[in-house]
Amino acid sequence: MEFFMEDLAPGMVFGSGTYTVDAAQIIAFAKEYDPQPFHIDEDEAKTTFFAGLAASGWHTAAITMKLLVGSLPIAGGVIGGAAEITWPKPTRPGDTLQVTSEVMEVTPSRSKPGRGMAVIRSETRNQHGEVVQVFTSKVLVQARA
């Protein structure tokens, strides 16, 4: 089933599958996009703010997106134009992440008929139930033809 604007309402919740990330993946992502000691070197990371290897927040965000693509069946795809993001805790090697998304608002466009915006709040948790990311985004939604 694909969800159109009319199918979405505040309070609807979508749960994702899971994604497990290991130290090698954390280091590989960070070497490419966020090459800082606490993301790429297990020993050096111990002496930093993170006190151990931590995934780049952008890696957590990318994994969250992967889980959203598999769990938010929005017609036309998950297309976001603006977002707020916080990382209350880092993702650590061996963590298994899961995302729960809640529809907060659904607003038809005033200028573009057949189109609207949904505000969706996605919490990413690790296997201990700790929140590693809160991501609130405005996502494009389409009305049924």
Place this chain on the structure above:
Amino acid sequence: MEFFMEDLAPGMVFGSGTYTVDAAQIIAFAKEYDPQPFHIDEDEAKTTFFAGLAASGWHTAAITMKLLVGSLPIAGGVIGGAAEITWPKPTRPGDTLQVTSEVMEVTPSRSKPGRGMAVIRSETRNQHGEVVQVFTSKVLVQARA
């Protein structure tokens, strides 16, 4: 030179190097983290909202981080806990991105002496000067010992 809290002031601007991204990189990133037709299939992408292949916003964000790590010499590293992000235009195959970051605020922590928060606004532009991402983040800063 590393920048400590005392070295940072509103209005300071940091310019990054550049990063060029091609279609193969866009598709590879998206297959791993954002596998939607407009990010992974040049032909199918033509029929979508993006009217052609577009990088995942998370790919633009990751490239921006890579450029920030090379251009924001903050003591202890670039560590963000919260951010707002918008993607006014997508990154396209062949685009060359560059980031300009401006210090907006610097606030010493009330509870943790020797530490503070800087608000930094980073605009990512393509080779045409078009803004593909605006990223405003709260970044950890350390006072000089």
